[in-house]
Amino acid sequence: MDAGVLPLLLWRTSQLYAAVHDEDETPERLPNVIVNICPWCAAKTVVTVLSEREFEFLGNDTRRAACPLCGWFAKVDLYVDGESCEKFAPWEETLTVAELRHFDYASSEVASSELAGYIRTNPRALDSLPARRFEQFTADLLADHGYEVALTQHSRDGGVDVFAVDSLNSAPILVQCKHSPKGRTIGVSALRELAGVSIHFETRRVMLVTNSVFSVPLAQEAASYRRHGFEVNLADGGSLLRMLNVYQPELPDLQVLTSVDLEAIARTNTSLMSRND
Numbered sequence: 027m028d029a030g031v032l033p034l035l036l037w038r039t040s041q042l043y044a045a046v047h048d049e050d051e052t053p054e055r056l057p058n059v060i061v062n063i064c065p066w067c068a069a070k071t072v073v074t075v076l077s078e079r080e081f082e083f084l085g086n087d088t089r090r091a092a093c094p095l096c097g098w099f100a101k102v103d104l105y106v107d108g109e110s111c112e113k114f115a116p117w118e119e120t121l122t123v124a125e126l127r128h129f130d131y132a133s134s135e136v137a138s139s140e141l142a143g144y145i146r147t148n149p150r151a152l153d154s155l156p157a158r159r160f161e162q163f164t165a166d167l168l169a170d171h172g173y174e175v176a177l178t179q180h181s182r183d184g185g186v187d188v189f190a191v192d193s194l195n196s197a198p199i200l201v202q203c204k205h206s207p208k209g210r211t212i213g214v215s216a217l218r219e220l221a222g223v224s225i226h227f228e229t230r231r232v233m234l235v236t237n238s239v240f241s242v243p244l245a246q247e248a249a250s251y252r253r254h255g256f257e258v259n260l261a262d263g264g265s266l267l268r269m270l271n272v273y274q275p276e277l278p279d280l281q282v283l284t285s286v287d288l289e290a291i292a293r294t295n296t297s298l299m300s301r302n303d
């Protein structure tokens with residue numbers, strides 16, 4: 027990973043406690059996870075009552091606390107099942123909290139929307155993606171822009187990484203991804219190769235995508251192809267970053283936590299799981 031790229035940190039739900047109790051059991055004192063102050067960044071949380079029991083001994087209570095600054099959250103579900111107003115009716119309670127975890131870019135557990143949100147504030151991370159992850163990311167990004175997409179098999183792509191179809195034209199767009207870890211300029215040979223492949227697929231619609239930049243000769247040749255009836259789309263690193271705005275830019279940003287090292291994160295996760303108020 028690029029030394030200048032900060033760790034990819036994401037929230038994941040972790041079950042803190044789950045139990046079912048009989049009517050003759052006294053409920054034990056549980057950790058208070060519905061707090062007014064975020065345990066991570068000390069911002070004020072938003073506490074929401076999602077459901078509330080209509081009767082004291084029958085029904086479901088659900089409460090949630092969420093931090094609008096860093097995205098931390100916690101949730102409590104309490105269900106009481108009592109047919110009569112007894113002191114302790116049968117009940118069950120589940121406590122879940124957000125646990126901060128460190129992920130690798132290539133991990134299948136990282137959604138493209140999460141990766142996009144991170145790249146938006148850490149553009150250099152785009153250069154650190156493995157080539158296959160970059161192809162998957164490009165396919166997901168095109169899908170979120172309204173294209174129907176199909177990612178080809180990595181070992182048998184025939185020069186095409188993604189097939190894309192838009193709502194205005196049923197002819198497929200052949201997408202080739204050129205990932206350059208060191209920011210190498212993409213030369214004209216890449217366009218010529220893709221144009222040649224398009225003959226086999228009987229389409230004149232092509233798209234080149236890169237995290238880097240295209241050379242001037244490539245841009246000039248793309249203009250020439252367009253004059254001869256080709257639809258040529260070029261998306262460089264800057265274009266991709268602009269396209270990322272499709273992913274809810276108002277979502278909380280973990281930038282406020284990036285000064286925390288991974289050992290400190292592990293310690294904090296552990297303390298939150300064992301904390302009792």
